[in-house]
Amino acid sequence: MARQGATTTTFAILGLLAAGPGSPYELNQRLQLSCGYFWPRARSQVFTEVKRLASLEWATGAVLLNGRRARTEYTITDLGMRALQRWLHTTPAIFDLEFEHLVRVYLAGFASPADLLGVFDDAEQRAAAMLALADQVIDGYEHGQIDGPHDEPHLRVLLVDYLANLAQLTVDWAQRSRADVRSWDPDLSVRRDHALARLSHLPRKPSGEPIEQ
């Protein structure tokens, strides 16, 4: 029995399945490649989720033999297709960032400046890797090598837009933060004034526009 109801992960995999049948192994590859940066999940979970899909009758699993070894190929059902569409009609719930680097920035008062600089280095490297992947994807589109159910450029550009800009933002932040820390004045009150000046230039809520409920 599947443990409980369906989660976002369930629907993510259901959505992958909507693009065509596949084994858990293949589904995992699609998941890592396409959703790795905004919905990261371990490989093993794909195996448990497809079972849940089967128990909900949103997908059927056909056991194929390959030598002595079984391999299960899952296919979405009509019921699954409708469940996916219903879900896509609901409001998204999760917008979580788990950024350990910021925890360390928050606690930097107890660390050395060198430690803090290392945090920015690491953040920059990760973001640069993300940018490199975005670059590859864009390259693929420019050379017409990408073509699949979720790959229409007019949709995909919306995704890559967010991710590439997030990566760039992170690189920029790491670089200017590093420069800032390196240029800290020994005089704490100077440091403080400089910080307050920087704070006042950050993006802020435009005061005229109330947030709609």
Add this chain to the structure above:
Amino acid sequence: MARQGATTTTFAILGLLAAGPGSPYELNQRLQLSCGYFWPRARSQVFTEVKRLASLEWATGAVLLNGRRARTEYTITDLGMRALQRWLHTTPAIFDLEFEHLVRVYLAGFASPADLLGVFDDAEQRAAAMLALADQVIDGYEHGQIDGPHDEPHLRVLLVDYLANLAQLTVDWAQRSRADVRSWDPDLSVRRDHALARLSHLPRKPSGEPIEQ
């Protein structure tokens, strides 16, 4: 017994404790207010983590009575202080985004354009709330109302810089995505060309700079 070793959450709470003793309830408030946007955790976990801290002897818990009701005030130990500093000297490991909205963008081929527009609306609202909080924080600094161990402006500006810009990025992305979807051409090949043009203007890895290992 604490279940296992220490996690990032453990150290986050240890770090909060480094700013001064407190009950789990107070610690939770600090956690939500300060780290809610980059290290979100449920209230109940604070209660289990302080127990772990106690079992590691990184903090001591003093049971105070308030009427018939016990309240445990935790204080960091020297051992805990050193553990915190050692941890701050290691490399950060987690940079995870869980953005359900992007899952829906990825699967938008199976949804209606109206559903997709709703995704942008929701993302914008959440990001606007984030901006509003950043605004409050900046305001607090400008009026000299913020003063605490983790609150030195020259450190805090590094955090708020990231979060405010992330929020702004998300608002901007939601707005231009909405406009993009609204202006979709019925002719798919026009839509495609437009998308490819947009893709080519996104941030990309600067080809000259190899990523350092």
Add this chain to the structure above:
DNA sequence: GATTACATGTAACATGTTACATGATTAC
């Protein structure tokens, strides 16, 4: 004094990860 909000915790449970085990395929 009743209601609501604040404060303090626990227990059950779901989600998700790491580690393990092993069969098939490819490269050498």
Add this chain to the structure above:
DNA sequence: GTAATCATGTAACATGTTACATGTAATC
């Protein structure tokens, strides 16, 4: 033919959340 890699899964476990339970303080 042997080693490495690809493919397929399971089991144990840790992390983290939701729901519950209840005492205390403030409000009216």
